[in-house]
Amino acid sequence: xxxxxxxxxxxxxxxxxxxGISLGKHRRTIGIYLAGGLFALANWTFLDAAVLSxxxxxxxxxxQIPPPVHVTFVDWLPGICSLLGMIVINLIDKDRVQGHEDxxxxxxxxxxxxxxxIGFALMAGGLAGSVTVLVLKYILHHYTEQYTYYGYANVSxxxxxxxxxxxxxxxxxxxTEYEYTLSI
Amino acid sequence: MASxxxxxxxxxxFVLAVGFLLVILSCALWANWLPLLVALTFxxxxxxxxxxxxxxxxxxxxxxxxxxxxxxGRFITASVVVTGFALPLVLAHxxxxxxxACAMSIAGGALVYGTIMAYSQTFxxxxxxxx
Numbered sequence: 487x488x489x490x491x492x493x494x495x496x497x498x499x500x501x502x503x504x505x506g507i508s509l510g511k512h513r514r515t516i517g518i519y520l521a522g523g524l525f526a527l528a529n530w531t532f533l534d535a536a537v538l539s540x541x542x543x544x545x546x547x548x549x550q551i552p553p554p555v556h557v558t559f560v561d562w563l564p565g566i567c568s569l570l571g572m573i574v575i576n577l578i579d580k581d582r583v584q585g586h587e588d589x590x591x592x593x594x595x596x597x598x599x600x601x602x603x604i605g606f607a608l609m610a611g612g613l614a615g616s617v618t619v620l621v622l623k624y625i626l627h628h629y630t631e632q633y634t635y636y637g638y639a640n641v642s643x644x645x646x647x648x649x650x651x652x653x654x655x656x657x658x659x660x661x662t663e664y665e666y667t668l669s670i
Numbered sequence: 671m672a673s674x675x676x677x678x679x680x681x682x683x684f685v686l687a688v689g690f691l692l693v694i695l696s697c698a699l700w701a702n703w704l705p706l707l708v709a710l711t712f713x714x715x716x717x718x719x720x721x722x723x724x725x726x727x728x729x730x731x732x733x734x735x736x737x738x739x740x741x742x743g744r745f746i747t748a749s750v751v752v753t754g755f756a757l758p759l760v761l762a763h764x765x766x767x768x769x770x771a772c773a774m775s776i777a778g779g780a781l782v783y784g785t786i787m788a789y790s791q792t793f794x795x796x797x798x799x800x801x
Contacts, residue, residue, distance in 0.1 A: 518741050522748025534763055541764040617687035658741065 517657020521650045528646030564615035568647040571608030616644040638647035686785040689744040692778030696771040705775035711754040718746035
């Protein structure tokens with residue numbers, strides 16, 4: 487539906503079947519606004535946890551116990567990985583990845599796919615790292631819900647960053663040339 | 671058209687004043703001036719779109735709305751708008767500002783942003799009729 491079948495190459499590892507989303511004429515604009523909103527939402531979810539951790543006070547019933555855990559640099563790392571992956575993915579020319587080898591040489595396509603792979607690996611690494619931090623730092627120590635929230639915020643930050651990158655990719659690769667070929 | 675334009679301008683300026691009143695009240699009532707950042711965020715929100723709008727295309731490629739700078743401007747705009755809503759919520763969640771200040775600053779910021787949007791929308795329509 488999304489791609490002509492003639493471009494399908496069974497040797498490829500990353501096949502990107504772009505789903506045909508029909509939001510009318512403004513789907514590209516809507517997708518990009520949505521991606522920006524998701525991006526900000528992701529970062530604010532994590533910053534909420536960080537600010538909450540910086541202002542955490544001991545419970546009122548026993549004021550001598552300090553908060554057992556804080557958001558440290560380890561919690562920031564998965565988000566930074568996802569952010570780098572998102573930048574790498576969006577710096578790649580979409581036409582190169584789809585393998586239109588009639589312009590440019592084949593090595594450019596190969597390199598573009600390599601960098602796309604690195605970008606997706608960074609994003610997946612960020613997501614996996616956030617789950618790792620959640621399990622190793624918060625769940626295994628049996629903290630209360632007030633402190634495991636930091637870990638859950640981290641995971642949702644990375645999920646939302648990945649969603650943002652996906653929405654941005656899809657909305658930018660739904661090209662108007664496709665409509666053009668359909669209408670003829 | 672002229673009288674309707676003047677009425678629109680007066681109405682929008684009243685809404686803008688009410689928005690700034692809400693934001694400043696949300697700061698002054700609790701003597702905590704952090705919610706003023708919300709007004710600043712919402713004022714800055716349409717700026718990336720305005721800056722990058724000229725990078726789009728000329729009249730010949732008007733229907734092809736797909737250049738990188740325009741997309742970047744839209745992305746930044748959406749991020750800044752969500753930031754404007756998220757910032758008071760985050761501040762209220764960590765009890766830096768109170769919940770009342772949070773609600774008032776969100777409402778005021780949304781009014782300011784809505785005013786800017788409505789203003790640019792209204793007068794862009796008027797301009798494009800004579801192009």
